Amino acid sequence: MNKIQMVDLHNQYLKIKKEIDDAVINVIESCAFINGPEVKSFQEELQNYLNVKHVIPCGNGTDSLQVSMMALKLKPGDEVITTTFTFIATAEVIALLGLTPVLVDVDPQTFTMDTEAIKKAITPKTKAIVPVHLFGQCADMEAILKIAKEHNLFVIEDTCQAIGADYKFSDGSVKKAGTIGNAGGVSFFPSKNLGGYGDGGAIFTDDDDLATQLRYMVNHGMTIRYHHDYIGVNSRLDSIQAAILRIKLRYLEQYNKARQESAKKYNELFANCDKLTVPYIADYSTHIFHQYTLVTKNVDRNALQKHLNDKGIPAAIYYPIPLHKQKAYLDPRYKSGDFPVSEMLCDSVISLPMHTELDDEQIKFIAESVLEFL
Numbered sequence: 001m002n003k004i005q006m007v008d009l010h011n012q013y014l015k016i017k018k019e020i021d022d023a024v025i026n027v028i029e030s031c032a033f034i035n036g037p038e039v040k041s042f043q044e045e046l047q048n049y050l051n052v053k054h055v056i057p058c059g060n061g062t063d064s065l066q067v068s069m070m071a072l073k074l075k076p077g078d079e080v081i082t083t084t085f086t087f088i089a090t091a092e093v094i095a096l097l098g099l100t101p102v103l104v105d106v107d108p109q110t111f112t113m114d115t116e117a118i119k120k121a122i123t124p125k126t127k128a129i130v131p132v133h134l135f136g137q138c139a140d141m142e143a144i145l146k147i148a149k150e151h152n153l154f155v156i157e158d159t160c161q162a163i164g165a166d167y168k169f170s171d172g173s174v175k176k177a178g179t180i181g182n183a184g185g186v187s188f189f190p191s192k193n194l195g196g197y198g199d200g201g202a203i204f205t206d207d208d209d210l211a212t213q214l215r216y217m218v219n220h221g222m223t224i225r226y227h228h229d230y231i232g233v234n235s236r237l238d239s240i241q242a243a244i245l246r247i248k249l250r251y252l253e254q255y256n257k258a259r260q261e262s263a264k265k266y267n268e269l270f271a272n273c274d275k276l277t278v279p280y281i282a283d284y285s286t287h288i289f290h291q292y293t294l295v296t297k298n299v300d301r302n303a304l305q306k307h308l309n310d311k312g313i314p315a316a317i318y319y320p321i322p323l324h325k326q327k328a329y330l331d332p333r334y335k336s337g338d339f340p341v342s343e344m345l346c347d348s349v350i351s352l353p354m355h356t357e358l359d360d361e362q363i364k365f366i367a368e369s370v371l372e373f374l
């Protein structure tokens with residue numbers, strides 16, 4: 001059996017090695033390292049894939065969220081509602097810009113923002129909602145858009161874990177995750193569903209004016225060469241990453257399908273276990289399984305993780321601490337127990353290896369090792 005990894009980037013690379021190697025060498029020979037033709041081509045191909053008007057490449061997923069808030073002209077003191085059950089980057093950029101993160105709990109099935117909780121969190125200072133499409137499944141965007149419209153709020157989708165997921169509206173129309181709100185930010189960190197071989201990110205929007213502002217923001221607030229009308233940042237996707245991402249974008253659907261197949265196999269193997277809840281798939285979204293995350297019940301989760309590690313199976317806890325309990329984010333507005341679903345999830349979730357190269361033998365061994373412990 002091949003060595004089991006949380007994410008198997010090396011075996012994935014070997015299957016497309018020639019294409020990748022040629023693309024990287026081409027960029028090096030062209031010496032167009034920054035804003036070269038590869039970046040433009042990737043941008044256009046991603047626009048086509050997502051069916052969105054504008055893709056603005058940037059340096060990483062964290063920046064994609066930060067520059068979205070900057071381009072939307074959010075100001076210190078503005079409140080931004082997001083989830084307490086997410087990766088820190090979501091709240092970090094809100095705090096860094098002097099905005100006030102307002103946290104809400106998540107739905108116990110989808111792990112995405114509880115839309116009733118969003119309604120309760122709105123104040124006259126609220127300016128934006130940042131839903132996170134966690135683990136590869138969309139937040140309940142139709143409900144979120146409705147709330148945003150009623151209260152005149154921006155919606156910035158954290159799509160870092162869900163590129164390629166489809167959101168289905170009740171009228172039957174379908175949009176790609178990240179193209180639904182005012183802006184969507186994505187990360188091309190190597191382990192993401194569309195990952196480069198280094199850092200990278202992008203923002204998606206259908207709004208022409210916002211796209212213009214976003215392009216200024218990622219490039220030092222520069223409107224005309226050396227004319228800086230805004231305070232921006234330096235956030236670029238480099239050409240080598242773009243060349244690699246162009247190739248991997250062609251495989252993204254196939255990669256996401258492979259993850260879905262693996263998830264299905266895990267689900268079957270866990271079907272009769274009452275100590276585990278397998279990932280729920282909402283009827284409004286596809287799930288592209290950035291993570292395959294189980295909720296354990298009456299299980300010593302940390303001992304389970306150790307048991308798996310001892311057998312050579314990596315397993316991870318995404319996430320062990322909700323944002324409102326993170327040291328740097330402690331806030332008198334929030335206390336332990338305020339977000340019971342997120343707190344329960346932090347204590348009970350465990351994510352199993354999930355990537356494009358998992359084979360049946362590995363999945364069976366992983367699942368049997370989990371069941372053997374329970």
Ligand SMILES: *Cc1c(COP(=O)(O)O)cnc(C)c1O
Binds near residue numbers: 158186188
């Ligand atoms: C990965 C991730 C980010 C940050 O992306 P980087 O490219 O690492 O900056 C932000 N939000 C979520 C939910 C993520 O998973």
